Amino acid sequence: MRRHRRQLHDMTQQELADRVGVTRQTILSIEKGRYNPSVGLAIRIAQTFGVPVEALFEIDREEDHG
Amino acid sequence: MARQAGRIALPPLPGLVAAGLVILGVLLWMFVAEGFLALAGLGAFGPGILRELGWLRDHDEFQRQAAHRAGYHAYLIGGLATAFVVSALRSRGATLEDSSDWVMLILVALWTTWLFSALLAYWGPRKTASVILSVFGAFWAVFVLASIIGTESQDATVVNMLLASLMGSIVVVPFFVLARMAGRRPRGTGVALLAVAALFLLMFAPAWAARDFKLPSLLAVATLLIVPLVASGIALLREGPQSEEGGAPPDMAG
Numbered sequence: 001m002r003r004h005r006r007q008l009h010d011m012t013q014q015e016l017a018d019r020v021g022v023t024r025q026t027i028l029s030i031e032k033g034r035y036n037p038s039v040g041l042a043i044r045i046a047q048t049f050g051v052p053v054e055a056l057f058e059i060d061r062e063e064d065h066g
Numbered sequence: 067m068a069r070q071a072g073r074i075a076l077p078p079l080p081g082l083v084a085a086g087l088v089i090l091g092v093l094l095w096m097f098v099a100e101g102f103l104a105l106a107g108l109g110a111f112g113p114g115i116l117r118e119l120g121w122l123r124d125h126d127e128f129q130r131q132a133a134h135r136a137g138y139h140a141y142l143i144g145g146l147a148t149a150f151v152v153s154a155l156r157s158r159g160a161t162l163e164d165s166s167d168w169v170m171l172i173l174v175a176l177w178t179t180w181l182f183s184a185l186l187a188y189w190g191p192r193k194t195a196s197v198i199l200s201v202f203g204a205f206w207a208v209f210v211l212a213s214i215i216g217t218e219s220q221d222a223t224v225v226n227m228l229l230a231s232l233m234g235s236i237v238v239v240p241f242f243v244l245a246r247m248a249g250r251r252p253r254g255t256g257v258a259l260l261a262v263a264a265l266f267l268l269m270f271a272p273a274w275a276a277r278d279f280k281l282p283s284l285l286a287v288a289t290l291l292i293v294p295l296v297a298s299g300i301a302l303l304r305e306g307p308q309s310e311e312g313g314a315p316p317d318m319a320g
Contacts, residue, residue, distance in 0.1 A: 022126040025188060034190060035128050 003031045005049055005056055020044040080124050084109045110177060129188060136183035144176035167282035174286045182297050191301035195248040195255060198294050203241030210238060248302065256302030263295040 006016055006027075013031075017024045020041060029035035030045075037045070046053040087109025094102035114133065116122035125133070151168045185194045214230045244262075248255045270291070274284050 022128065026126050026128040029128060029188075029190070032190075035131070038127050041127060 005051070006031075009049055016045070016048065019048050078124055080113050080122060084113045087112070132184045132187035135187055136180045139183040140176050140180035143179040144172060147172045147175045167280050167286075171282040171286045171289070174289050178289055178293055182294060186297070186301055191298065191305045192249045192252055195252075195259065195298035195302050196245045198298050199241045199245035199248065199259075202295075203238055203245065206241060207238045210235075252302040252305045256299045256305075259295045259299030259302065263292045263299065266292055266295070 006013070011019075013024045013027045017027045020027075021044070022041065026035065026037075030037050042053050042057065046056055049056070088106045089109075091102050091104070091106025091109060094105065113122060117125060117130070117133075151172060155165055155168060182194070185197070189197070210231075240262075244255055244258055247258075267288075270287075274287070279287075
């Protein structure tokens with residue numbers, strides 16, 4: 001997930017975590033690319049920022065084929 | 067951008083209750099009666115069972131995924147350990163009494179694998195190593211303090227106590243220094259962790275041998291003392307150079 005989107009909204013990881021109902025570590029791991037969120041969580045994050053889901057995430061081609 | 071890496075947050079209540087039950091169960095098992103081990107079992111596995119039944123909803127999806135993946139790792143290691151133990155015991159024609167220490171070893175291997183796999187998945191190698199080193203340092207500190215109080219009580223002077231504390235801190239401080247280093251220099255800390263694990267092995271192996279410990283007890287202690295260091299060390303060595311922040315401690319019971 002693109003970290004700058006959260007920063008654009010001047011939101012901390014903890015604030016975003018509270019808004020979407022997960023722990024801060026989960027938001028951190030999504031931003032680091034260590035965890036791929038469920039569709040439900042991805043939609044909740046996108047709705048928080050008011051953007052489509054695809055605006056938040058990039059597909060790592062190697063990982064996608066791995 | 068949140069800068070909360072240094073903030074220490076308490077684990078949630080179910081985790082504290084579970085950890086309390088495990089510690090209480092182990093202490094009562096060691097000093098009162100062996101039956102109390104069941105209490106530790108309730109603390110270690112009870113919360114996970116409640117979560118699977120849907121009666122405890124304190125984990126988010128990432129925590130659940132980490133716990134489930136760790137369960138598979140524990141199944142693999144636990145299964146392998148069980149196969150080897152049963153094979154060894156059957157080939158020796160062992161009795162049920164011989165088996166109890168081996169069953170304990172399987173339990174230790176199962177639980178240790180689950181815990182460290184879950185921590186590594188959830189926190190990542192840097193924070194996991196940092197927490198493990200801090201816990202080791204704290205245990206050593208308590209051990210050193212207890213030994214100072216025990217041996218110096220006969221003719222204790224303040225100077226003697228201070229000197230003994232200073233000597234003891236030589237063992238304790240490196241753990242806390244390495245815990246601080248794990249976030250910034252993962253590879254160097256990884257090498258240091260493997261070196262500490264090797265040192266433990268060299269220090270303890272003759273002592274264990276001389277005291278004639280039973281093999282399963284020896285392996286269980288080695289699993290608890292050395293495996294966390296080796297696992298964290300290898301995970302840190304495999305870690306990339308990018309920076310990572312820490313997060314709130316997860317509730318990692320069962």
